[in-house]
Amino acid sequence: MNIQEFPAEFFIKIEGQEFLLGRLSVNKMNQSFWVEIDIVQKESKKIWAHVGNLYGVSELDEAIDRSVQSLSNYLNGKK
Secondary structure, three states, X not given: OOXXXXXXXXEEEOOOOOOEEEEEEEEEEOXXXXXXXXXXXXXXXXXXXXXXXXXXXXXXXXXXXXXXXXXXXXXXOOO
């Protein structure tokens, strides 16, 4: 994945949720990435739940993959 501007946001559809989305806010700091993981309201994008943060990941693709896994774990009750 090639992103030139940060922060970058990715929205993930949550199965069975008509009004909520997963949001990954990806930032770059020096040579690593950090991601803020939230569940937001679909229309307003206001935070409904803060899932967590992921820090110090060296590769963008890995940061996104690990963030999606964290969101999935949260939704499945595996905090």
